[in-house]
Amino acid sequence: MTGLMRNIQPETEKIDLIMGQDLNAAIDNPLLGEVIKYAVFNGGKRIRPLLTVLSAGLEGRNSPDLYRLALTFEYLHAASLLHDDVIDHAEERRGRKVANKVWSNTHVILAGDFLHSHAMRLAGTVGGISCLQVICQAAAAMVESEFLQLQNAEKQETDEDYYFAVLRGKTAALIAAACESGAIFAGCTNAGREALALFGTNLGLAFQIIDDLLDYLGDGAKTGKAVGNDFQEGKMTLPLLYALRGDSSDSRELKKLLTTSAVDRSNYFTRARDIISMTGGFTAARRRAVTLIDEALAALNIFPESSAKDTLHALAYYVLERDK
């Protein structure tokens, strides 16, 4: 990871610098500026804009406009987090008060709307209509996936297809759009665009699967999140879905644990984790993530060797190996 960090740090610093300039130029009202800067300068790793820059870098493209296009994805991500904060009634995000507790829901809904418009404007102006379409499709997919979850809130769908459909919209669509937009900016062929969209989709899916694994197997001190949350909430993540396949006595016991109350599930967490481990749920989920990353990297084979390609490889391995 140290080598990777060394490669990406100058890029993330450049992204932050250009983002600050861009926001200063775009926003008139000082209070609006304050809310938006609170939302975007949050210690995030800038993964999405970084992917746009690296994707265009596969064709050797780099220019100030590329960074401005890349900002689009950080803005849309931040806009969706702002609206999520209102929706989730959360108190904190990344160890800081959520923006709607610092200001109000009104401020935060409107600031999200501003970021949304500004992102679309940048996308179209800098990236052209193709980029705009890719980005709007991703933004629409994010909402569709939230509605899939809203509709399913009672049904408790326990199906791998459903799990991946939600993940595609929730996490993968925007990451895929970030990569594909880099390809469009660099003037890639359709094959290049598709390769980078696939790379982004798989990277996003794998990232989320690892997240789900860390929720059972992670070290809370490193991840900053308590383990066992997903099981306590009865969330049907991939390790659990795999462990429930078949009709062994283990999977029957696990099914039973899932029907208890949240408090009971919290007490049964260690037992549930043991069952998932015994039935191979964790191994199968990790294998799925590895396959996704293998496919993601294979898609990059059509591009010549470059430092951008090396960094994308390193990022993909980091997604698999991260423990936080």
Place this chain on the structure above:
Amino acid sequence: MTGLMRNIQPETEKIDLIMGQDLNAAIDNPLLGEVIKYAVFNGGKRIRPLLTVLSAGLEGRNSPDLYRLALTFEYLHAASLLHDDVIDHAEERRGRKVANKVWSNTHVILAGDFLHSHAMRLAGTVGGISCLQVICQAAAAMVESEFLQLQNAEKQETDEDYYFAVLRGKTAALIAAACESGAIFAGCTNAGREALALFGTNLGLAFQIIDDLLDYLGDGAKTGKAVGNDFQEGKMTLPLLYALRGDSSDSRELKKLLTTSAVDRSNYFTRARDIISMTGGFTAARRRAVTLIDEALAALNIFPESSAKDTLHALAYYVLERDK
């Protein structure tokens, strides 16, 4: 008005038809479709898309794509009303339960986001980058104006410049963008674009001034709103601002009434209305609206005579003469 209605009814019906088809094609999730259709099929008069169609009609342009571009403005308007409903904690809009009381804030925030993305996508795809820029600028101006109000919530600015700055963002920007986009679609010169942007801005401003007048002078049975709301809330609308100019005993009395509680202001409403009337506040505000409409119509002089132009004239006069 009967002649005007006869002219625009086929257009609004066409807009509704194309809107239904467009939404069916754009939305996958049935629940999302339900929320969005509830929001857009609300008995609205389709003024914004109508203005796009009529503006392009000044150059004799008409095509199915024009109607799709026009939808953008109804979608953005609906998206902003959805988010407003969450912000305002209202119970009803146009005599129906607000969408977030039928479903939840979550549904409504997300549905607004979807409409927003979909509008931007349509704008760019059908209208091109220039339309997208005009629309995004209007969307940003709407948020900036809300923030102007948020910042002013304590200060109680009593200044005509502030009043018009808020109005420009809140109402006029989107209407101006609807007109200007029609001009862009029709391939107008810059002079044509500017003329239609001015027409839309002034129409929007005049519309809001008449709204403010109706809040004092309207017939609640026709407007569907109780008169006196603005005064009770201490809202500094144009008739009040004009009445407060100078330092007569009347204006001093009015100033005093404004410092009382909301309940007291409700009791003093008739007295306040009399003072505004005596000091010429209503006359001056109406004169301002008339001037704005005169300027709006003068801007259309550069276009040849056409039925679209006649309808735009009729619409502008309707804005001045409406009693509901």
